Amino acid sequence: MAFRRSLYKSRAQLEAMIEPGLITAASLAAVRAAVRPGISTGELDAIADRVIADRGAESNFKLVRGYHNTTCISVNDQVVHGIPGSRVLQPGDIVSIDAGAQYRGWNGDSAITVIVPGEADSALVDARQALSDVTEGSMWAGVAAMATAKHLGDISAAIEDHILAGGPSVVSGRPYGILREYVGHGIGRKMHESPSLFNYRTSDRGAEVRPGLVLAIEPMVTAGSDQTYVEDDDWTVTTTDGSDGSHWEHSVALHDGGIWVLTAPDGGAAGLAPYGITPAPIA
Numbered sequence: 001m002a003f004r005r006s007l008y009k010s011r012a013q014l015e016a017m018i019e020p021g022l023i024t025a026a027s028l029a030a031v032r033a034a035v036r037p038g039i040s041t042g043e044l045d046a047i048a049d050r051v052i053a054d055r056g057a058e059s060n061f062k063l064v065r066g067y068h069n070t071t072c073i074s075v076n077d078q079v080v081h082g083i084p085g086s087r088v089l090q091p092g093d094i095v096s097i098d099a100g101a102q103y104r105g106w107n108g109d110s111a112i113t114v115i116v117p118g119e120a121d122s123a124l125v126d127a128r129q130a131l132s133d134v135t136e137g138s139m140w141a142g143v144a145a146m147a148t149a150k151h152l153g154d155i156s157a158a159i160e161d162h163i164l165a166g167g168p169s170v171v172s173g174r175p176y177g178i179l180r181e182y183v184g185h186g187i188g189r190k191m192h193e194s195p196s197l198f199n200y201r202t203s204d205r206g207a208e209v210r211p212g213l214v215l216a217i218e219p220m221v222t223a224g225s226d227q228t229y230v231e232d233d234d235w236t237v238t239t240t241d242g243s244d245g246s247h248w249e250h251s252v253a254l255h256d257g258g259i260w261v262l263t264a265p266d267g268g269a270a271g272l273a274p275y276g277i278t279p280a281p282i283a
């Protein structure tokens with residue numbers, strides 16, 4: 001009989017998740033600062049890898065069977081799971097970077113989207129920034145909802161509502177697409193734990209949201225269709241209609257005192273401010 005890990009963690013367990021969260025955040029901050037035209041995705045991966053190793057942690061992506069990099073870097077029509085390598089970034093590219101650190105047996109998982117600076121078609125850059133903004137905003141809507149949600153489905157609904165309220169995408173004139181085959185998840189001793197967190201409404205209201213729950217909230221949004229395929233590398237998830245993708249993610253803990261974003265150095269204060277929520281430190 002399979003042992004079912006509890007969905008709800010103790011205070012000591014939540015405290016153990018602070019450092020891997022901060023290391024994950026540091027790795028992404030270093031990558032963000034290095035994004036420029038002419039750098040390769042492989043070089044960005046090496047930067048994240050160095051930050052994680054320097055802080056005595058290891059990449060939890062490398063612990064995933066068959067995956068050999070520290071980050072996933074997905075460019076333009078790639079939404080998630082892009083493999084870093086020789087691809088060189090161009091001005092105006094929309095780049096989603098996903099990273100995670102494991103430290104003393106506990107995990108962090110976070111993703112950001114960045115538009116590569118430099119001379120590029122301004123309408124294209126504006127459209128890509130709008131896509132990133134609606135995706136990031138939907139993540140924060142989900143984090144804010146977690147502070148008061150009764151069930152996981154409340155968080156999913158808040159994410160979906162924010163994306164659909166973003167209106168037609170500038171590029172396609174249609175609503176933004178929400179990936180349905182890839183979802184958020186619990187996180188703890190393993191990077192991917194129960195429960196699954198959908199980025200859209202389902203008929204299932206989902207597990208109870210109460211102190212001890214830690215979720216990786218990670219909307220994956222496109223400027224067009226929600227249909228994707230996996231490239232021949234067996235990893236990269238790319239839109240079938242060629243529209244751009246964006247991915248934002250934070251690992252978030254709910255505890256007796258409130259909510260805390262483990263993968264944000266400010267605990268989520270800036271992102272939650274528009275919701276009138278002040279994050280509460282775990283320790």
Ligand code: MG
Pocket residue numbers: 098099100109110111218249
């Ligand atoms: Mg991730």
Ligand code: MG
Pocket residue numbers: 109110184185216218249
């Ligand atoms: Mg994740």
